[in-house]
Amino acid sequence: MSDGERVVRGALPVGRLVGDFLGSSVGAKVIMALTGVVLWSFLIGHLVGNLQIFQAPDAINGYAVFLHTVGHGAALWLVRAALLGCLLAHIAMGMRLTALNRAARPIAYAKKKRLRTTPAALWMAASGVLLFMFLAFHLAHFTIGLVDPSSFGLKDAEGQMDVYKMVWIAFKNPVVVVTYVVAQFFVLSHLMHGTASLWQSIGVNHGVWTPVLSGVGKAIALFIFVGNLAIPVVILIAWGKP
Amino acid sequence: MSTQKNMNLTLQVWRQKSKRDAGGFKTYQAKNISPDQSFLEMLDVVNEDLIAKGEEPIAFDHDCREGICGMCSLFINGAPHGGFPGTTTCQLHMRHFKDGDEITIEPWRAKPFPVLKDLIVDRTSFDRLVQAGGYISVNTGGAPDANAVPIPKKDADLAMDAASCIGCGACVAACPNASAMLFVSAKISQLRHLPQGEAERKKRALNMLNRADQEGFGSCRNHFECEAACPKDIPRRVMAEAYRDYIEASALREE
Ligand code: SF4
Ligand code: FES
Numbered sequence: 001m002s003d004g005e006r007v008v009r010g011a012l013p014v015g016r017l018v019g020d021f022l023g024s025s026v027g028a029k030v031i032m033a034l035t036g037v038v039l040w041s042f043l044i045g046h047l048v049g050n051l052q053i054f055q056a057p058d059a060i061n062g063y064a065v066f067l068h069t070v071g072h073g074a075a076l077w078l079v080r081a082a083l084l085g086c087l088l089a090h091i092a093m094g095m096r097l098t099a100l101n102r103a104a105r106p107i108a109y110a111k112k113k114r115l116r117t118t119p120a121a122l123w124m125a126a127s128g129v130l131l132f133m134f135l136a137f138h139l140a141h142f143t144i145g146l147v148d149p150s151s152f153g154l155k156d157a158e159g160q161m162d163v164y165k166m167v168w169i170a171f172k173n174p175v176v177v178v179t180y181v182v183a184q185f186f187v188l189s190h191l192m193h194g195t196a197s198l199w200q201s202i203g204v205n206h207g208v209w210t211p212v213l214s215g216v217g218k219a220i221a222l223f224i225f226v227g228n229l230a231i232p233v234v235i236l237i238a239w240g241k242p
Numbered sequence: 243m244s245t246q247k248n249m250n251l252t253l254q255v256w257r258q259k260s261k262r263d264a265g266g267f268k269t270y271q272a273k274n275i276s277p278d279q280s281f282l283e284m285l286d287v288v289n290e291d292l293i294a295k296g297e298e299p300i301a302f303d304h305d306c307r308e309g310i311c312g313m314c315s316l317f318i319n320g321a322p323h324g325g326f327p328g329t330t331t332c333q334l335h336m337r338h339f340k341d342g343d344e345i346t347i348e349p350w351r352a353k354p355f356p357v358l359k360d361l362i363v364d365r366t367s368f369d370r371l372v373q374a375g376g377y378i379s380v381n382t383g384g385a386p387d388a389n390a391v392p393i394p395k396k397d398a399d400l401a402m403d404a405a406s407c408i409g410c411g412a413c414v415a416a417c418p419n420a421s422a423m424l425f426v427s428a429k430i431s432q433l434r435h436l437p438q439g440e441a442e443r444k445k446r447a448l449n450m451l452n453r454a455d456q457e458g459f460g461s462c463r464n465h466f467e468c469e470a471a472c473p474k475d476i477p478r479r480v481m482a483e484a485y486r487d488y489i490e491a492s493a494l495r496e497e
Contacts, residue, residue, distance in 0.1 A: 020452075020492065021492040024451065024492075025451075025462070026484075026488045029461065029485070030485070097461045097463070100460060101463070103460075104353050104419055104420035104421070104459055105352055105420040105460065107351050108351065109351055110254075111320040111346045112320045113319070113321045115416060115467050116465070116466045116467055116469060117418065117465035121465050193464075197463075200478065200481065200482050200485075201464065201485065202485065202489070203485035203489055205479045205481075205482030205483070
């Protein structure tokens with residue numbers, strides 16, 4: 001069997017091995033699955049942390065201080081860098097595969113039925129792009145403070161950063177709430193396919209366990225959806241505070 | 243014999259003179275079609291008509307007409323082979339249609355499957371995929387005794403599931419990304435479960451899957467349209483096995 005013809009060639013042997021794998025469509029798939037798992041785990045952690053908004057202001061403000069100070073502030077940046085790396089790899093592979101796949105069928109069918117796939121699976125690229133746009137807005141809003149600078153960088157009575165107040169002010173604005181609610185549908189759609197299909201991508205297919213794992217994935221996706229929706233919606237309809 | 247009456251149908255058929263011709267749909271009437279005819283027999287009737295009128299008959303691939311050769315390849319009403327479970331076009335009977343139905347017939351659509359004429363596509367890219375590793379290397383010599391290598395029933399069954407692939411290409415045709423993953427993986431799976439195929443397992447996955455990329459097939463995104471469209475019910479499991487071999491081969495490659 002000739003072992004010739006590689007898809008990508010690098011100069012160094014190691015570079016070539018890695019390059020071959022990343023350059024192949026199976027490699028791209030594996031990278032998308034693995035980086036997807038990291039990003040998905042982040043969404044779970046993000047939500048669980050944020051649910052502290054429903055406790056006294058001290059809880060989430062203290063949590064924010066903890067995130068910013070743990071490991072002398074280095075941990076936060078390490079995690080951010082890792083997430084950014086995963087995000088960029090995920091997007092790069094997704095874009096490459098999408099382009100290849102478009103090219104693989106230059107002439108479309110006049111009539112095409114959907115047999116077994118789901119709308120969520122067919123809209124992965126679209127939901128991914130929309131998610132990315134939302135992410136940019138979300139970071140500009142709560143991480144960088146560009147959207148509403150007046151509510152950003154507030155301090156509470158103890159001199160801690162007042163995340164609690166910032167979030168409450170943000171979600172008293174119906175326009176902002178609608179943006180977040182709509183975005184959650186893209187998150188749900190993207191996760192519904194991603195979490196169910198990642199096992200297959202890394203070569204795990206078991207008659208019993210794969211459906212169970214996929215089911216658990218979808219359940220977690222729903223939990224993320226409901227939890228993320230709850231924050232803006234509850235704040236919008238709650239009276240009074242802060 | 244079915245009790246259903248004969249029917250008249252309207253066909254929208256893709257006609258294309260040659261590889262370079264742009265092609266387009268043409269409308270034909272299929273008259274007095276028996277529900278007991280197969281889809282290909284229905285087209286034979288239409289072609290008889292066209293020949294009588296001095297027109298060029300519709301070109302389509304077929305050979306065995308009993309669901310074993312994999313030649314027939316029509317995209318019928320939005321699905322390969324019509325989208326009926328476990329059915330090739332040649333085994334699709336007209337009783338699935340009703341009088342007055344309009345049926346759209348297209349060729350497989352994929353860059354590595356260029357249309358040669360009308361509904362016939364060139365599937366030699368599949369041959370090249372098999373050449374890339376869909377075999378075992380055996381030196382010539384006396385034929386080994388049957389049963390000289392005992393194979394557990396479970397492994398034989400797994401291999402046979404995959405070996406039932408007839409190479410029709412419906413998986414590619416159905417895939418939103420025109421990926422050949424189900425076909426390639428069927429070959430990989432068929433051999434990997436047998437001791438004769440084990441020796442070249444990793445190399446085979448590497449070479450065949452890389453070849454699929456080079457041929458211009460799309461990449462799998464786990465839609466599983468292939469599995470639904472496959473007339474031989476090749477399961478998605480075979481693709482996971484192929485990925486596993488590919489990952490292992492990539493991680494352990496000694497060069
Ligand atoms: S896997 Fe199924 S659909 Fe694909 S070529 Fe083989 S028999 Fe045809
Ligand atoms: S003609 Fe042989 S499988 Fe249909």
